[in-house]
Amino acid sequence: MDKSQLFGRRLPLDQAPPEGHGIPALRQVNGRWQCQRCQQWIGVNDYLPHRIPYCRHCLNLGRLTSHTKLYTIPEPNQFATLTHSPLTWQGQLSPQQRIAAQAVLRLTQAGRNQLLWAVTGAGKTEIGFPALAWALQRGWRVAWTSPRVDVCLELAPRLARAFAVPQAVLYGDQPRPYTYCPLTICTTHQLLRFEAAFDWVIVDEVDAFPLATSPLLQLAVRRAQKPTGSHLYLTATPGQDLQRQIRRHQLAVTYLPLRHHGYLLPPLRVKLVANWQSQLDQQRLPGNLLRQVRQYQQTGQRYLLFVPHVKDLARVQQALRRAGIEGGVTVHAADPQRQAKVQAFRERRVSGLVTTTILERGVTFPAVCVLILGGDDLVFSTAALVQIAGRVGRQRDHPGGDVICYATSQTRTIQRAQAMINALNRRGRRLGGRCP
Amino acid sequence: MTTCVWCGRMVTPTVTLATLWHWQPLSTPAVCAACQNRLQPLHAPQCPRCARQQTTTQVCHDCVRWGDAWVNHAIFPYDAVLKAYMQQYKFQGDYRLRVVMQPYIRRALARETYDVLVPIPVTAGTWLTRGFNQVTGWLTDQPFQQVLTVDDAHKPRPQSSKTRQERLRSPQPFQLAPAAEKILPNQHVLLLDDVYTTGRTLRHAAAQIYLGGAKAVTSLTLAR
Numbered sequence: 132m133d134k135s136q137l138f139g140r141r142l143p144l145d146q147a148p149p150e151g152h153g154i155p156a157l158r159q160v161n162g163r164w165q166c167q168r169c170q171q172w173i174g175v176n177d178y179l180p181h182r183i184p185y186c187r188h189c190l191n192l193g194r195l196t197s198h199t200k201l202y203t204i205p206e207p208n209q210f211a212t213l214t215h216s217p218l219t220w221q222g223q224l225s226p227q228q229r230i231a232a233q234a235v236l237r238l239t240q241a242g243r244n245q246l247l248w249a250v251t252g253a254g255k256t257e258i259g260f261p262a263l264a265w266a267l268q269r270g271w272r273v274a275w276t277s278p279r280v281d282v283c284l285e286l287a288p289r290l291a292r293a294f295a296v297p298q299a300v301l302y303g304d305q306p307r308p309y310t311y312c313p314l315t316i317c318t319t320h321q322l323l324r325f326e327a328a329f330d331w332v333i334v335d336e337v338d339a340f341p342l343a344t345s346p347l348l349q350l351a352v353r354r355a356q357k358p359t360g361s362h363l364y365l366t367a368t369p370g371q372d373l374q375r376q377i378r379r380h381q382l383a384v385t386y387l388p389l390r391h392h393g394y395l396l397p398p399l400r401v402k403l404v405a406n407w408q409s410q411l412d413q414q415r416l417p418g419n420l421l422r423q424v425r426q427y428q429q430t431g432q433r434y435l436l437f438v439p440h441v442k443d444l445a446r447v448q449q450a451l452r453r454a455g456i457e458g459g460v461t462v463h464a465a466d467p468q469r470q471a472k473v474q475a476f477r478e479r480r481v482s483g484l485v486t487t488t489i490l491e492r493g494v495t496f497p498a499v500c501v502l503i504l505g506g507d508d509l510v511f512s513t514a515a516l517v518q519i520a521g522r523v524g525r526q527r528d529h530p531g532g533d534v535i536c537y538a539t540s541q542t543r544t545i546q547r548a549q550a551m552i553n554a555l556n557r558r559g560r561r562l563g564g565r566c567p
Numbered sequence: 568m569t570t571c572v573w574c575g576r577m578v579t580p581t582v583t584l585a586t587l588w589h590w591q592p593l594s595t596p597a598v599c600a601a602c603q604n605r606l607q608p609l610h611a612p613q614c615p616r617c618a619r620q621q622t623t624t625q626v627c628h629d630c631v632r633w634g635d636a637w638v639n640h641a642i643f644p645y646d647a648v649l650k651a652y653m654q655q656y657k658f659q660g661d662y663r664l665r666v667v668m669q670p671y672i673r674r675a676l677a678r679e680t681y682d683v684l685v686p687i688p689v690t691a692g693t694w695l696t697r698g699f700n701q702v703t704g705w706l707t708d709q710p711f712q713q714v715l716t717v718d719d720a721h722k723p724r725p726q727s728s729k730t731r732q733e734r735l736r737s738p739q740p741f742q743l744a745p746a747a748e749k750i751l752p753n754q755h756v757l758l759l760d761d762v763y764t765t766g767r768t769l770r771h772a773a774a775q776i777y778l779g780g781a782k783a784v785t786s787l788t789l790a791r
């Protein structure tokens with residue numbers, strides 16, 4: 132085995148390598164076993180024969196038992212020196228993007244932990260490019276990670292085209308073996324395999340499930356970063372915790388309240404409906420929602436209809452059919468035809484897509500309108516509503532469109548989402564943002 | 568509140584009239600209803616020899632090619648659900664998942680006629696890496712005899728990575744344990760294995776068991 136495999140890693144090996152430091156993978160603390168890779172407690176029944184405990188929490192990264200050792204070699208940053216900037220990207224940043232990119236670069240150079248709070252459709256990936264180019268040229272080891280595998284998969288080819296450095300892409304069922312590279316693109320879950328490896332960690336969609344609710348993954352990000360390193364969070368919708376860190380000046384922040392085309396975000400409109408759930412039980416939809424869909428149907432306007440739960444999909448489709456509206460398909464996370472259906476919608480072979488929150492972020496459809504059924508349901512968090520609204524008006528030639536939320540009442544969550552959009556638009560207007 | 572051992576979702580105890588009537592403690596199943604539903608047992612028609620699920624009740628092509636009268640019973644088709652289960656249980660080594668299959672194996676064994684139960688063994692090397700025998704993991708209190716041993720030298724690569732041709736050609740990997748001569752004579756032996764793929768492994772095991780003096784050998788596998 133090449134020793135670079137152990138640089139900045141936490142790798143279980145059957146045999147001790149000639150070089151490197153090993154620690155027991157499971158440690159006993161007050162009579163309970165704790166996994167040293169994922170920090171979770173071993174369940175009372177999670178034993179192999181002969182009372183050998185093993186960790187079920189990080190099993191998909193390779194099983195760890197009390198007999199396993201995790202090996203590491205401290206990160207040496209053994210990369211080829213770059214005499215030129217590795218940035219090969221030919222694109223142009225808008226004036227506002229350039230200002231934000233400069234701010235991110237300065238904070239990176241200062242080694243600060245920072246957040247780039249850029250509205251949906253601001254082009255936040257490219258805003259990070261100048262800082263990433265600087266970091267790589269300095270010989271830093273960088274991880275660009277996201278809790279969502281689809282974000283990583285979409286990102287990897289873009290970064291491969293934009294930067295002339297060796298890159299490793301890591302995710303669950305990844306077929307290629309691990310290689311030691313200056314730039315690693317991976318899911319946050321994969322960071323559990325690293326220890327003090329990265330000078331700079333970029334976390335894309337930091338507020339997305341499951342990172343936002345998982346102490347395990349938050350630990351993974353912290354531990355993969357060098358003690359001397361720093362991180363950059365990217366999001367359009369920071370949660371309460373991040374906003375608190377900003378207020379306390381624990382996290383530097385760069386705002387980009389304007390989309391790359393200079394238009395403001397479309398506002399989130401609410402239409403009150405009588406109990407939509409019991410209507411759905413009778414395979415009916417609220418009258419105003421049906422009228423809206425019918426109008427889209429007549430004008431050839433494509434729409435995304437968000438529903439709270441997977442079980443609502445079939446009933447909504449039934450109700451649409453009963454009302455004489457055809458041409459829509461449904462999609463959810465575990466749908467085996469998910470990619471194909473999304474592609475069909477993108478290629479305009481389908482006029483409407485009825486979906487769960489799975490399409491709330493990371494997807495761009497030109498000239499689309501968005502309807503949300505049951506916006507008062509708990510699955511639609513403030514962040515989810517803002518992200519969903521952000522699917523609309525992303526293209527320069529179609530900067531506007533409807534975002535209509537059908538709810539039984541104007542909940543606090545909905546009001547917060549409206550307030551967040553309004554606040555961003557106020558900042559955007561000051562920068563010369565126009566109404567679409 | 569407990570969680571499903573397989574999918575990790577919350578499981579709520581099921582209250583039936585019977586449990587209330589008999590004042591039994593509320594039992595929380597280790598496996599949730601959704602996971603139970605995904606496990607669909609083999610149904611008719613099947614090959615009368617190897618239990619393969621097919622469209623007729625004729626002896627299947629593979630069994631005809633073997634040209635013997637081997638009888639194997641099986642519980643589940645080796646479909647995507649069973650493959651996912653075996654992937655996590657056997658290949659990722661999640662020993663805890665043995666409880667998912669324990670009730671099915673218990674009921675299937677109760678339907679079999681035999682004198683001695685012999686699980687297919689794993690090699691010493693597998694014991695070192697996996698840490699358990701996936702077959703005996705499914706047994707709860709059923710008595711069994713480990714009369715077979717298997718050599719690492721005869722298993723250079725895992726069974727699952729071989730082609731059908733390679734498997735059929737593979738040499739006898741089993742030996743009889745010293746205790747076998749006292750246990751086997753004149754007994755009806757039931758072999759227990761995880762998956763019946765080509766039937767090669769079970770026939771190798773049976774050949775040794777017959778040498779030990781057994782009068783009949785049949786087999787039960789979790790999947791076919």
Ligand SMILES: [Zn+2]
Pocket residue numbers: 166167168169170171186187188189190195
């Ligand atoms: Zn663990």
Ligand SMILES: [Zn+2]
Pocket residue numbers: 571572573574575576598599600601602603
């Ligand atoms: Zn389950």
Ligand SMILES: [Zn+2]
Pocket residue numbers: 614615616617618619626627628629630
């Ligand atoms: Zn057959």
